Amino acid sequence: MLRIASAAYALAIYAFIFLPVLVLVLYSFQGTLFPIPPFNGPSLRWYEAVLSDGRLTSGLGNSILVAALTSAIATILGFLSAWGFARFHFPASSLLRGLITLPLTVSYLIIGMGLLVFFTWLGLPKSLVAAGIGHIVINLPLCFAIIYSQMGDHQANIERAARDLGAADWQVLLQITAPMLWPALFASFFLSMTFSWDEFVIAFLLTRFDTTLPVEIWNMLRAGLNPKTNAVGSLVFVVSIVLAIIFELVAFRKQPK
Amino acid sequence: MNPLVKVENLVHVFGSARVLDGISLDILPASYTVLLGPSGSGKTTLLSILGGFLQPTAGRVLIKGQDCTAMPPAKRPTATVFQDYALFPHMSVGNNVAFGLRMKGVGKAERLAAAETMLGIVGLAQAFGKRPHQLSGGQRQRVALARALVVEPAVLLLDEPLGALDLKLRRQMQDELKAIQQRVGTAFVHVTHDQEEAMALADHVVVMNNGRIVDEGTPERVYSRPSTRFSATFMGESTILDGRILSDGKLDTVLGVFPATGQHPVGHRLNIAIRPEHFRFDPGAADACATVTDIVFQGSFKRVTATVDKSPEHPLVARLPADSAIRLGDRIVPSVEASRLIVLND
Numbered sequence: 001m002l003r004i005a006s007a008a009y010a011l012a013i014y015a016f017i018f019l020p021v022l023v024l025v026l027y028s029f030q031g032t033l034f035p036i037p038p039f040n041g042p043s044l045r046w047y048e049a050v051l052s053d054g055r056l057t058s059g060l061g062n063s064i065l066v067a068a069l070t071s072a073i074a075t076i077l078g079f080l081s082a083w084g085f086a087r088f089h090f091p092a093s094s095l096l097r098g099l100i101t102l103p104l105t106v107s108y109l110i111i112g113m114g115l116l117v118f119f120t121w122l123g124l125p126k127s128l129v130a131a132g133i134g135h136i137v138i139n140l141p142l143c144f145a146i147i148y149s150q151m152g153d154h155q156a157n158i159e160r161a162a163r164d165l166g167a168a169d170w171q172v173l174l175q176i177t178a179p180m181l182w183p184a185l186f187a188s189f190f191l192s193m194t195f196s197w198d199e200f201v202i203a204f205l206l207t208r209f210d211t212t213l214p215v216e217i218w219n220m221l222r223a224g225l226n227p228k229t230n231a232v233g234s235l236v237f238v239v240s241i242v243l244a245i246i247f248e249l250v251a252f253r254k255q256p257k
Numbered sequence: 258m259n260p261l262v263k264v265e266n267l268v269h270v271f272g273s274a275r276v277l278d279g280i281s282l283d284i285l286p287a288s289y290t291v292l293l294g295p296s297g298s299g300k301t302t303l304l305s306i307l308g309g310f311l312q313p314t315a316g317r318v319l320i321k322g323q324d325c326t327a328m329p330p331a332k333r334p335t336a337t338v339f340q341d342y343a344l345f346p347h348m349s350v351g352n353n354v355a356f357g358l359r360m361k362g363v364g365k366a367e368r369l370a371a372a373e374t375m376l377g378i379v380g381l382a383q384a385f386g387k388r389p390h391q392l393s394g395g396q397r398q399r400v401a402l403a404r405a406l407v408v409e410p411a412v413l414l415l416d417e418p419l420g421a422l423d424l425k426l427r428r429q430m431q432d433e434l435k436a437i438q439q440r441v442g443t444a445f446v447h448v449t450h451d452q453e454e455a456m457a458l459a460d461h462v463v464v465m466n467n468g469r470i471v472d473e474g475t476p477e478r479v480y481s482r483p484s485t486r487f488s489a490t491f492m493g494e495s496t497i498l499d500g501r502i503l504s505d506g507k508l509d510t511v512l513g514v515f516p517a518t519g520q521h522p523v524g525h526r527l528n529i530a531i532r533p534e535h536f537r538f539d540p541g542a543a544d545a546c547a548t549v550t551d552i553v554f555q556g557s558f559k560r561v562t563a564t565v566d567k568s569p570e571h572p573l574v575a576r577l578p579a580d581s582a583i584r585l586g587d588r589i590v591p592s593v594e595a596s597r598l599i600v601l602n603d
Contacts, residue, residue: 150429154341158308161343162331165408179347 021237028230047230056232059216062128063197064213070135071192075185077136078143083177086151087159097148098138111137112205119206128206134202139195143188146251150184187251198236215256259322262412263285268317269302269468276302277313280467284446284567285461289438292448293455294465299449301416303465307446308337308414320389320411331360332500336405338420338449344389350376350400357408365467375403379437392544394424394425404444406441415537419454431457455478464488481532484602489530493503496531496573499598510597515595528601535597536575538563538589545588547573552585557573563589 009122085097103111115134115228116126124130155177162176163169178185200214207215213236220229260283269277277299281392284290292300304595306320310328318326323332325333336357345353351372376382377413379399389397408412418434431526435458438445448457455462456476464472464479464487472479472488483489486497499507508517510529521527536551538561550572551562559577573591577583 068427096428142595152345157339157341157343160330161337161339161404162356162360164310164335164337165404166360167356168331168332171360176345180345182347 024230025237027227028234030230036065046227047235049228050166050235053177053218053228056213056220058226059211059213060235062210063213065134066135066203067193067196070132070141071189071195074136074139074192075147075189077140078188079147079178079181079185080173081140081144082148082151083168083173085148087156101145103137104141104145108138108199108201111204115202116205126206128207129208131203134206135192135196135199138202139192139198142195143192144187146191147181147184150181155180169199173247174177183250187247188246190243190250194240194247197243198240201204260284260391260581261288261321262446263306263317263319263322264303265317266320267303267318269299269305269306269311270314275468277306277316280316280468280470282463282470282473282478284444286444287442289435289445289447289458289460290463290569291457291459292446292463292465293450293452295450295491297467298465299468300450300465304414304416304446307412308335309333310337311458318460326474334411334572335414336408336410336412337416338401338405338418340417342389342401342421344400344404346389348388348472349385349391350381350387350392350436350587353389353400354404354407356404358363361408369408372403375399378404378406378440380433394422395430398422402437406443410443412446416446417450419449419451423506426457427451427454428457434458455492462492464492465489480534482599485529486528486530486601486603489599489601494533494574495599496533496536496571496572497601498529498531499568500526500527500529502527507549511565511571512591512593515598528603530599530601531573531597532575532599533560533576533591537571537592538575538577538583539592541588541590545590547591549583549585549587549589552583555578560581563591570582571577 026039028046029039029044031040031045032044069242081100085093112134115130115137117128119130158180159172159176162172169176198214200218201213203212203215204218213232215230217232217236220226262282262284264280264282264284267277267280267460268275268470280299282303291305294300304309306313309325309332313326315373316326317324322335330337345356348356351369354372354375355368358371362474363371373382373385377401378387381396381399381403384392384396384400386443392400393546395510402418412559415434419430431454434445434447446456458525461477462473462479462484463470466487472492476492479488480493483492483495489495491495498510498512502517502521502523503509503514504523506521506523507516508527508529509517522543536545546567547563549561549563551560556579558579559574559581561577561581561583562577563573565571565573575591581591
């Protein structure tokens, strides 16, 4: 009895989490104009419509570009700062380490508004570049935290050995430290991609004409319920899932000792 | 012979501790030097300074006559074998060994050939394409050795290189280390706290304690004629006795009066060391002056402790044959030949 009850409870929890997504994915295959019951698909009609909509496809392209570039930059910056904190002692390093992870706790809205004010003052127009900088701001602390957690003293000794054999600092970083930390670097890159990919608030505040996919979807939703939104939403969801799976595979892969 | 490495008056202060307190040392070309001492004696700190990983508070390190004190590790003619081996986990064994030559700009074919030759010298030619994690501890140790040797350093520094191996493997690697050193002719400086390892490997043993060199010389000399109380007890075992110079110039101890060596003023007190294998414990009756208090069977010998009636605070430790019939509580007459007494300097 108790087992049935707990199974039912677990089922209810998962239904609560995934039912909205399931409904969205299901109605993205709807055959008629309205995404309401009864379901009369499956049909790829709305996917066709999405892919022939210039604004959505350019939003898709922009999103991929912004996610890939900003994640790469955030990973590189996170790696360098983690290496600096792990290998060198300098005054107030624990305070500075706290500061670098602080943006994790600040809401995207605050970061977005702050950047908007700051960019206006600088004269930098709203653009994909501005939104990209915003994404680096939110993802750098994350990359730093992941990579820093993987840097140990054993690796410090390996770096010492490389230096002893004649490697300069940049050679140690490129040929020893980065390859040893590949899993952490990959993991932070893909996790940043996931966050950047469906980030809305900062992109909404900092872009104008060229914008990312979530902002385009929002624009579309303002015009009313449209089955295209279900199709594009499903696409976004699938990409997020793929990125998350890659992240998990890399981050929790069993490592040789 | 001119020393290859000359260490002059090294002092290293860490916080309030003087980790090194005035170390001066010469290392000869093609020699095998072992720095022997307990943990905290400063031996590893000295090795780190030789390797360039630490800057001494004061003093100089000269290698081939050149002042290297402030030279970074990459520029010095030294290479280090680390205690945890510190192999590059993402590279094959061959690329690990070739790494130093790659950093020197040696072409690919040439450096891989050199790596292969060096792996052959350490007896691991077949491991060229493997990854470090596929090798056993002893094999990793050899890869680390080959990786450091292939850059042809003037001095090879080894930081407790056998510390992570089990006893049997350690004794075997010990023999191989010595053989490899003789084959390549590089000067080795090896840090250990294992006195057997030190005796087996060294041409020159440097015994360290509390940041100072307390004794140095050939292992035979340091063992048979230790100059300080510390080296007499750390390198092998010794019984330490009090001695006093009598008015006739002879040396008075609890074991009797011996002819003294050297000139000492009357009444002067000194410390005497006796190695366990130099004691005789003869059964005695009325003339017996000591009692056997402990016997430990060690396989090839028995380690026997006896207490002298007159001074029970100085137990005598002897090494007797394994078939000796001695038993606990036996009354004995301990004796030692006068020539076996070692007069210590402290």
